[in-house]
Amino acid sequence: MSADELCDLRASELRSRLVRGEVSTVEIVESCLHRIEAVEGRVRAFLTPTPDVARAQAEAVAELARSDSSTVAGIPIALKDVLTTRGIRTTCASRILETYVPPYDCTAWARLSAAGSVLLGKTNCDEFAMGSSNENSAYGPVHNPWNLETVPGGSSGGSAAAVAAGEAVWALGTDTGGSVRQPAALCGVVGLKPTYGLISRYGLIAFASSLDTVGTFTRSVRDAAMLLSVLSGRDPMDATSLDHPGGDYTAALTGDVRGLRVGVVREAFGEGVEPGVRQAVQQAIERLEGLGASIGEASLPHTDYALSAYYLIAPSECSSNLARYDGVRYGLRVAGEDSVEMMMRTRGAGFGPEVKRRIMLGTYALSAGYYEAYYGQAQKVRTLVIRDYERAFETYDVLVSPTSPTTAFRIGERTDDPLAMYLSDVFTIPANLAGVPAISIPCGLDERGLPVGFQLTAPALGEELLLRVADALERELALDLVPELLRA
Amino acid sequence: MVPVDIDIDHVARLARLELSPEERDRLRVQLSLILEHAAKVGEVATADVQPTASPIPRPMVLRPDVPTPSLGPEEALANAPEREDDRFRVPRIVEVE
Numbered sequence: 001m002s003a004d005e006l007c008d009l010r011a012s013e014l015r016s017r018l019v020r021g022e023v024s025t026v027e028i029v030e031s032c033l034h035r036i037e038a039v040e041g042r043v044r045a046f047l048t049p050t051p052d053v054a055r056a057q058a059e060a061v062a063e064l065a066r067s068d069s070s071t072v073a074g075i076p077i078a079l080k081d082v083l084t085t086r087g088i089r090t091t092c093a094s095r096i097l098e099t100y101v102p103p104y105d106c107t108a109w110a111r112l113s114a115a116g117s118v119l120l121g122k123t124n125c126d127e128f129a130m131g132s133s134n135e136n137s138a139y140g141p142v143h144n145p146w147n148l149e150t151v152p153g154g155s156s157g158g159s160a161a162a163v164a165a166g167e168a169v170w171a172l173g174t175d176t177g178g179s180v181r182q183p184a185a186l187c188g189v190v191g192l193k194p195t196y197g198l199i200s201r202y203g204l205i206a207f208a209s210s211l212d213t214v215g216t217f218t219r220s221v222r223d224a225a226m227l228l229s230v231l232s233g234r235d236p237m238d239a240t241s242l243d244h245p246g247g248d249y250t251a252a253l254t255g256d257v258r259g260l261r262v263g264v265v266r267e268a269f270g271e272g273v274e275p276g277v278r279q280a281v282q283q284a285i286e287r288l289e290g291l292g293a294s295i296g297e298a299s300l301p302h303t304d305y306a307l308s309a310y311y312l313i314a315p316s317e318c319s320s321n322l323a324r325y326d327g328v329r330y331g332l333r334v335a336g337e338d339s340v341e342m343m344m345r346t347r348g349a350g351f352g353p354e355v356k357r358r359i360m361l362g363t364y365a366l367s368a369g370y371y372e373a374y375y376g377q378a379q380k381v382r383t384l385v386i387r388d389y390e391r392a393f394e395t396y397d398v399l400v401s402p403t404s405p406t407t408a409f410r411i412g413e414r415t416d417d418p419l420a421m422y423l424s425d426v427f428t429i430p431a432n433l434a435g436v437p438a439i440s441i442p443c444g445l446d447e448r449g450l451p452v453g454f455q456l457t458a459p460a461l462g463e464e465l466l467l468r469v470a471d472a473l474e475r476e477l478a479l480d481l482v483p484e485l486l487r488a
Numbered sequence: 489m490v491p492v493d494i495d496i497d498h499v500a501r502l503a504r505l506e507l508s509p510e511e512r513d514r515l516r517v518q519l520s521l522i523l524e525h526a527a528k529v530g531e532v533a534t535a536d537v538q539p540t541a542s543p544i545p546r547p548m549v550l551r552p553d554v555p556t557p558s559l560g561p562e563e564a565l566a567n568a569p570e571r572e573d574d575r576f577r578v579p580r581i582v583e584v585e
Contacts, residue, residue: 103563196543210542239549240542308528319503326504328576330567339581340504348506356505360515361522363503364494377529379539384532386540418518419525435543460544 003486006031007166011075011223014169018065018074025065025074025118028169029058032076032120035166039485044142045162047081048089049121061116071226071250073116078168080159081122082129083214084203085109088119092205093137094127096325096332096350106203107235108172108214115230120168123158127352128322129174129207131155132182132424135415136354143411144187145483146450150408153183153424156217160187163217164483170227171217176208177310178404178428180215181440185403185453188442188481190474192216192224195460196435197242199228200235208317209240211310211432221441221471225249228463244461252464253471257291260469263298263396268427273405276446281402284443284454287476288400293469298396300388300430305381310429311422312365312378318355319362325350357418385433393459398469401427403440403453427455436460439470442481451481494519
């Protein structure tokens, strides 16, 4: 196998070829389906592949794909299986939704579909998007195309692995505490978490509503800008979606970062950061300086507390959101003598260990007598995290750090230690608490040949600036990343 | 820091979650460890700090009160574990004398 087939190209390149008439949507889709057939048995990125849907849609959008009116037409995509798709099973990687077939599309897919996108399938993830390794899926782990014995990260591990392995040209995920950026880092692709509220969450099955965002997996920053241009903007179906016009984000990609002030987050270089990660990130910072950006040290002093606050706020919201799985209207039901027993048995049988852990943690943190000490105090710490960013953005235009303290770790390595697993997200969580946009781009490989992610963060609705800096650095680094799986 | 002692059975009842004895034992230990770490939020002085519920505050959004198409009974009931006519069927909710 080689990594130079249609399915390995960037969406921007494929769009140009489509418009020039050099390639058809059908050919691109067949290339992806062929790759899925070749590697999926080893990668396990998909829970529900939809080849028939993809082929039918490829024919239907053929004409639109040849016009230059849409930035996504004719380009096949994979969707994380927490995003509802009308008539296509959506499981959240949980037993409790094993047979759930949504009667409606999420807004993100509705917009892409209307713009000529083609659905390849629904991707594996941690159950209800809770996890950092994809090992919490009820349907088995995803394997990282860079080393099949390591995790792809999580929770959107299937989407990240699919894009890295050429099974999809791009993909959607969701990011509540790093679930797009961390797997993007571990799989060597670009992961964008936009400002909270910029992309509608209607049809994103809720985990932690004050933190959840829809994000993108792509092979370049330009591709992320192309997707965002279609996805962003107000949606009447989501009361938290922002009154923001959206627009063409590719126009921001000027390549010019001269004079921009870049703050290196001091707290993200402490102990626990692997030397290979530290080195690749520091080299990327030097390249940014070489492009004319001015580099200084920034501080987010409440970083450690942010992790603690997150592991109270997210489980609390989770325990409330997941109360809807009661065996009454959809999903699994396990019989019981009365309704309460039916609910308890249904939930006991339908949820996996991590989801149970978070429901219990959140229920406890919200229960009488503990609410103020845990949830109330965590919400105050959240205010301090937001102030940290406000102060840092007085001095700097963007902040940079590693995306994750480590590269991909071995499957099984952290499953018995929830706290060690939670630490995977220590650098990504603060942006969710503050609602600000952040992106992870690959910046090199560590000594084991595994990709390292470089995180950039901008103020709320600073996507143009964020993408401009990320794109300039990506071009300067000019990495040619081919996962081990595709090198044979 | 004092280990947190959690009444697992009480919390599980509140959460409507049936747990096996093994799950109860494991959760008692794990939740205690996680809460010890999470209790760090209490180390920060926050007397004058307002809590944040949502990162990008928006005023309450209302839409015009105009009917729009919605799911019909068949679509709404399509995923029901059990139905009776146009209703979700559930086991007994109240005690019968």
